[in-house]
Amino acid sequence: MSDTVDLQEEKVEPIAVESQSKRMKVGLSHKHLLGIRELAAEEITHLLDTAETFRDISQREIKKVPALRGRTIINLFFEPSTRTRTSFEIAGKRLSADVINVSASTSSVTKGETLLDTGRNLEAMSPDLIVIRHPSAGAAHSLTRVCSASIVNAGDGAHEHPTQALLDGLTIRQHKGRITGLKVAIIGDILHSRVARSNVQLLTKLGATVSLAGPGTLVPRDLAALVEGSGLRIENGIEGALEGADVVMVLRIQRERQESAFFPSLREYAVHYGLNLQRLSLAAPDVIVMHPGPMNRGIEIASDVADGSRSLILDQVANGLAVRMAVLYLLAGGAVTPAVST
């Protein structure tokens, strides 16, 4: 690859990627994106700044730049996904990469092939990046042992979902102008949530205070050990977490991961822990409401909150595309100076 990356289409104003950050002349110092835990605060900011730049491309008439021309990306999804799989595919295509989608149901996994053998076989076709979603924590790490491609974790069990936290961080920063000093409430099924784990890392590294709340059976007390300092609080009731919150993130009840009864019924969950307008009134007047999707309307979130004026749920999806373009770009091509050719 040359030492410049062309980010312009014919007759379209070029994007000056390096203008957004003092550190933009370097890519990520990591070969893979496995979790937010491994990233320093300045690397997270660098990713968010790069994503800001890529957001503009989706507003153009021709939504394509040649930045990753000649690169091959494999999306390997062992779990259902609407937002993440689609946005990784669109992100790769808008960067002009060759994108191949492999799902568990159409792969030889159904014939008994292991994850590592699948990885070895994909590696034999020389991809540059593999994006993986898998129900087991650590699956993305495992692929790094057998693949020389960069591995992007698109959600591994209850471990991490780094691009979700990045798109959440981008959405908060866009609407609040900052992350430092904000009070963020994350409510619901924390126990099974990779979104919560990645967001706790990202938000506390960037200086927010995070309060976790939900049914006692779904809020593991040992999560506090994940974070240095006092940036993370575990609340007993959701009202305490909502009080004065600048940001409320509602998590999905993961019925597919509930191997035992963590609460009596979905109806009781909605009554005691669902986010409705009355509970939301405890938060700051300019609170923003987020949900990673897919939503269980009427269970963890009432429709008038999900569709209300404080909701940024679809903004999150739009920002997901920009974040995934930034991640693919920085891992596959961003280690070079992204200068603009004229």
Ligand code: CP
């Ligand atoms: N937020 C999220 O990961 O959604 P999908 O499962 O649809 O990808």
